[in-house]
Amino acid sequence: RRRFRPTAGGSAVTRALRRHQPEFVLHFSAPPGSEYQVTMWLPYLERIGRPFVVMLREPEFLPAVAAATTAPVVYCPTLRTMDEVLVPSLRVAFYVNHGAKNSHCIRFTQLTHVQLHHGDSDKAPSANPVSAIFDRIFVAGEAAVDRYARAGVEIPPEKFVVVGRPQVEAIEVRHQPTRGLTNPTVLYTPTWTGHHADADYCSLPMAETLLRRLLDRGATVILRAHPYTNQHPGSARRLARLHELLAADRSRTGRQHVFGAAASRLTLAESVNRADALVSDVSGVVSDWLYSGKPYAVTDTGVDGDRFVERFPLAATGYVLRRDMADLDDVLTRLLDTDPLAEARWATRRRYLGDFPADSYAEAFLSAARRELDPAWTAPAPRTTTDDAALPTAP
Structure with a gap:
């Protein structure tokens, strides 16, 4: 006692x-x-x-x-x-x-x-029914609210607050499409295997084919693996093989690929700012990348086929890379050369990340x-113009 x-x-x-x-x-x-x-x-x-x-x-x-x-x-x-x-x-x-x-x-x-x-992603855990126990659920954009509804998770709408994804404020935005890239820098971000088979979006089993084709196109690769990757022995072996592949190409060509400890020292925003295009699995990285306005491809590691975009709507303005890699050359051409979805990405960006001013996004x-x-707290009114000359002068 x-x-x-x-x-x-x-x-x-x-x-x-x-x-x-x-x-x-x-x-x-x-x-x-x-x-x-x-x-x-x-x-x-x-x-x-x-x-x-x-x-x-x-x-x-x-x-x-x-x-x-x-x-x-x-x-x-x-x-x-x-x-x-x-x-x-x-x-x-x-x-x-x-x-x-x-x-x-x-x-x-x-x-x-x-x-x-x-993070914000179309992964199944992002619409976890457990969210209902919280008084408020801060989400990046309206797409997150729709995600819960699509999963059949009923949560009162007043619990949701759209706040954007403040971590993207350090990401540089490329407003004009960049087509016909030569010697591009490509960020590759494989996710982990998940706790359950229905949440396994990991593309590492097919990654060597992807990286070899990127290297054939003269790409410099930033390989940023999920922190949980080494907890899965098979994933750890595949990741080590990719490191060997990039190290050998760097010795042969001089291209400054970034991987391993060097990649872990970069923030995600720094990785995004260095790259011209992204290849990612279904993960929150895609939502963050979306802020940049640059092209991205999403790997379909399952058997969804035509239903993949239905399950993962963010892939609709990316280029879907099939598990068998049969469309790899076509996807890389659209990703690095023609980029036909450049304009459509901006509407997706607003749905997923909100429509907040870039210079005060985190606000x-x-x-x-x-x-x-403090429920009584109110934000100061924003300035209606950035043109100081248009403001009234003091008498």
């Missing part, structure tokens, strides 16, 4: 947090190698301009997350330690995935619980987050 009795005034952590007066908490639980899910959000949570605390449920994330923020980062292995961290000043809890331990925090009904996700998220913290 003495061991479980709260100490007078709370623990040292509780006392420190009461002094800090955090207004929101970021709750995070995930398998090893998932720290990217939370680090992608930390800069934007800091820009909200309110004190907050990060609550981790697994200790291995402490070094990476603590290095990525100036906010307090606390490891809470038990429900009791969570009780010590959830001090009275907290009003909102943010989440970046659908981890099972999220339910441990959602039991605190005095908080508003907001799901942020860690949609920041304003929405501040409203949850």
Whole structure:
């Protein structure tokens, strides 16, 4: 009884947090190698301009997350330690995935619980019915709302808030189509195999054929694999083979392919900005790339055939690469040469990423987050013109 009795005034952590007066908490639980899910959000949570605390449920994330923020980062292995961290000043809890331990925090009904996700894609997990337990679901665009409806997941529309995808603000936009590319730089982003067969969108089994054909066309390749890739032995072997292939071509031709540790040091935005075109599996990378306006191809690793675009609508303004690679040359010609879908991508971009001004794109998220913290808060009215000469002068 003495061991479980709260100490007078709370623990040292509780006392420190009461002094800090955090207004929101970021709750995070995930398998090893998932720290990217939370680090992608930390800069934007800091820009909200309110004190907050990060609550981790697994200790291995402490070094990476603590290095990525100036906010307090606390490891809470038990429900009791969570009780010590959830001090009275907290009003909102943010989440970046659908981890099972999220339910441990959602039991605190005095908080508003907001799901942020860690990417926007047409993958099945992006329309997880578990989303319904949150008070708010921040989504990048109207396409995400449609995705839940298409999956038969009924969620009250008032729970959805379209905030864009603030992480894309660092991506450079190419407004004019670039056709007839010679010696292009191509970003290839294979995803992982997923936990279940129906969520396996990984193209690594057919990737060597793809890369060899890109090299034949004089392409420089940026190979950016999913962080979970090495957890699957077969995927790890295939990825190592691709690294060998690119290293050999670099020695022979001098083309500066980027892969392995060098690729992991680049942010996704830096990778996108270096590339002229993308080849990706069904994943959130495609949505982020869409912001650039540049062409992309999506791999169909299943047996959907004509239904592939129906299941994954974002592929409609990309070039679909079939599992048997029978259309590979045609796809690469459209991707790197003719790009017939260049104009159609802009409408898709608005549906998936919102229609927010480029120079203040992240403000949609920041304003929405501040409203949850303070319902009476309103954003300042935007300027109606960027032409200073058109503004009235002082008398």
